[in-house]
Amino acid sequence: MTETILQVPYGTRDVLPGEASARRQMEDKICSLFALWGYDEVATPTFEYLDTFAGMGQPGAGAFKFFDRKDNILMLRTDMTTPIARMVATRMRKDESVKRLSYRAQLFRYEEAQAGRQCEFTQCGIEMMGAAGAAADAEVIALAVSTLMEAGLKDFNITLGHMEFINGLIEAATLTEEQAKDIKHCLIRRNAAGLENVVEAAKIPEQLALIFKELLFLHGGIALLEDMQKRVLSRRCWNALENLREIYELAKAYGVERYLSFDLGLTRSLDYYTGMLFEGYAAGMGYSLIGGGRYDNMMQRFGKPCPATGFALGIDRIALTLERQGKQFVEQPETLFIAYGEGKTAEGIRAACALRKDGKRVKLADRAMTETEMQQAVQENHYSTWKYIG
Numbered sequence: 001m002t003e004t005i006l007q008v009p010y011g012t013r014d015v016l017p018g019e020a021s022a023r024r025q026m027e028d029k030i031c032s033l034f035a036l037w038g039y040d041e042v043a044t045p046t047f048e049y050l051d052t053f054a055g056m057g058q059p060g061a062g063a064f065k066f067f068d069r070k071d072n073i074l075m076l077r078t079d080m081t082t083p084i085a086r087m088v089a090t091r092m093r094k095d096e097s098v099k100r101l102s103y104r105a106q107l108f109r110y111e112e113a114q115a116g117r118q119c120e121f122t123q124c125g126i127e128m129m130g131a132a133g134a135a136a137d138a139e140v141i142a143l144a145v146s147t148l149m150e151a152g153l154k155d156f157n158i159t160l161g162h163m164e165f166i167n168g169l170i171e172a173a174t175l176t177e178e179q180a181k182d183i184k185h186c187l188i189r190r191n192a193a194g195l196e197n198v199v200e201a202a203k204i205p206e207q208l209a210l211i212f213k214e215l216l217f218l219h220g221g222i223a224l225l226e227d228m229q230k231r232v233l234s235r236r237c238w239n240a241l242e243n244l245r246e247i248y249e250l251a252k253a254y255g256v257e258r259y260l261s262f263d264l265g266l267t268r269s270l271d272y273y274t275g276m277l278f279e280g281y282a283a284g285m286g287y288s289l290i291g292g293g294r295y296d297n298m299m300q301r302f303g304k305p306c307p308a309t310g311f312a313l314g315i316d317r318i319a320l321t322l323e324r325q326g327k328q329f330v331e332q333p334e335t336l337f338i339a340y341g342e343g344k345t346a347e348g349i350r351a352a353c354a355l356r357k358d359g360k361r362v363k364l365a366d367r368a369m370t371e372t373e374m375q376q377a378v379q380e381n382h383y384s385t386w387k388y389i390g
């Protein structure tokens with residue numbers, strides 16, 4: 001026997017009975033919530049041409065790539081936002097209305113696997129395409145909060161940032177493309193020392209340099225936006241802060257503001273964001289459970305320029321968080337066990353069929369058995385109810 005025959009590939013895992021159905025139920029609840037908010041479910045292929053993902057700075061080294069018979073390079077999708085943008089720009093090209101779309105999908109990224117980060121993972125998410133204003137972003141954020149609540153999480157926080165704030169600072173400091181890239185890299189890795197080095201080397205005017213150095217620590221409530229509006233001189237940065245304020249005001253109408261705070265140094269490793277962006281964290285968990293934002297430039301790559309905003313949440317991470325927060329994340333459904341004695345197999349089958357028709361979950365014995373054997377099976381399998389046809 002070869003060594004790998006009994007193993008699953010690196011970064012993947014089996015989901016066993018109980019957990020698989022509990023996950024499915026959670027996904028169903030989340031998808032029903034998306035439907036309630038007017039989002040229509042869509043599906044795209046599990047793999048795409050590499051070209052579809054290229055050019056957005058993705059997929060980088062993280063994609064599983066392979067060839068078709070014509071030597072085209074394909075890749076397992078690393079993200080759902082890009083395929084949905086492709087789909088809308090091609091299959092829904094003529095439709096100018098605002099689109100609200102939702103999905104649940106398996107995604108694949110070559111990652112250093114650890115708890116909550118696997119190479120194959122499940123996302124549920126939504127994309128709103130064709131809406132440019134703060135109201136669309138507020139809806140997306142409010143739905144993100146509702147989704148985390150629907151999933152059963154209580155103690156969580158959503159941090160909001162804005163790409164235009166960061167890009168505005170970079171523009172005001174007249175940084176080279178390379179320097180801008182280095183700064184964003186440090187922000188993604190939350191590397192304050194590295195950021196300071198880049199800023200020192202770039203010879204940025206003092207007042208601006210100070211904001212860059214503070215960027216990773218600019219956390220706070222709504223007052224932070226007002227403070228920063230007084231400090232920044234760039235119109236672009238000021239507008240970004242104003243946009244965040246507007247989104248926050250609308251989020252209040254949804255009653256979700258207590259879950260929101262600001263992190264003006266927030267960036268995401270997906271580099272298509274152009275406006276507000278956000279991540280959601282639960283207490284004690286070191287990674288984001290949900291993330292998203294505005295990406296107004298993506299659709300134009302597919303020939304149909306249009307503003308867009310959305311988010312996705314990681315089902316595996318949510319499941320792990322619930323488990324760590326002490327919630328039982330394994331479903332144990334009520335099951336009726338039907339056993340039958342010698343010569344009573346057909347009767348057993350008929351009884352099981354009738355009960356299933358009434359919506360009962362029934363496990364039927366796989367052979368005739370004595371009552372004592374049935375008692376043993378009941379104990380071993382923890383059946384809550386049983387019936388013997390003797």
Ligand SMILES: N[C@@H](Cc1c[nH]c[nH+]1)C(=O)O
Pocket residue numbers: 079080081125126127270291292293294295309310311312
């Ligand atoms: N696709 C992003 C989430 C997102 C959806 N829309 C915008 N952003 C992710 O995988 O994190």
